[in-house]
Amino acid sequence: MSREEHLRSMVLEYLFPPEDHLMQVDLRQRVRKHILDGNINDAIVLLEQHFPAVLMSSDEPASSSKPGMHFVASSTVNPAHLNLNLRILAFTETFRVAYVDRTDSNAMSPEDDDRTIADLLERLQKLNVLVDMLPLAAERGTYQRELEGVAGLLAFPDAQGSPVARYLSKERRDNVASQINTAILYRMGHSATPQLELSTRYTFAILSLLSEWQILQTLVQKDPKMNEGPPLTFHRFVESQP
Incomplete structure (x- = not known):
């Protein structure tokens, strides 16, 4: 795999x-x-x-x-x-x-x-x-x-x-x-493994995959405001969803 x-x-x-x-x-x-x-x-x-x-x-x-x-x-x-x-x-x-x-x-x-x-x-x-x-x-x-x-x-x-x-x-x-x-x-x-540690690993994995799929970049292009403020994170990505 x-x-x-x-x-x-x-x-x-x-x-x-x-x-x-x-x-x-x-x-x-x-x-x-x-x-x-x-x-x-x-x-x-x-x-x-x-x-x-x-x-x-x-x-x-x-x-x-x-x-x-x-x-x-x-x-x-x-x-x-x-x-x-x-x-x-x-x-x-x-x-x-x-x-x-x-x-x-x-x-x-x-x-x-x-x-x-x-x-x-x-x-x-x-x-x-x-x-x-x-x-x-x-x-x-x-x-x-x-x-x-x-x-x-x-x-x-x-x-x-x-x-x-x-x-x-x-x-x-x-x-x-x-x-x-x-x-x-x-x-x-x-x-x-403690759930917090697992969640952290999953979050990094998801961010990595979203980046490879160019999903984050697409979201930024659709909404330039997402470039403002703190860097885009998985938490901000989830909050941006309808």
Whole structure:
């Protein structure tokens, strides 16, 4: 394929993406929004329905992750890690709704409080089972420390003022949302390059191709005013269209 044919293909794909591509973009955005809004279970449902490979057990090599102090924010496409990261986040978000965001006027009854604590403890038990299933001791150790941290939320009357308050940080939503988005793109065989960088590349490609096709020069000849002011850019070209 010649350079011009490649550029032409990029332009057409950028300007006229296939319908299924648009649908996948919409689904990815919905998954991301659910995570950023703290609706983790809704995000998991969408992933299982439309991107099952993201959370499906596989033989993904352990090298796909970078264990560390903030494992939830690490770079990984391993389904076992992603599943754990989402479900740990679901635990902290359930705790947040029950004990942080709730107002005094909407305080829980003792019975509701008991049920919530029982639900959170059951979630912790299930998370421990998932951690025990990890194949590598280093991974198990990292996640066990993570679970000890989030379990500590139950030990403090004022979790936001406690040593484990960082587990309630909304930055964790951002980290997991980005991680899941990258994993979706990876499983779909797409580039995980940040969208801004891709858009910049496409813009330069489009400008190059338009220049080769002499479209920009034709526009300037038709409207001499476009020669005035800043140089003609792709943004100005789009704005000039009816």
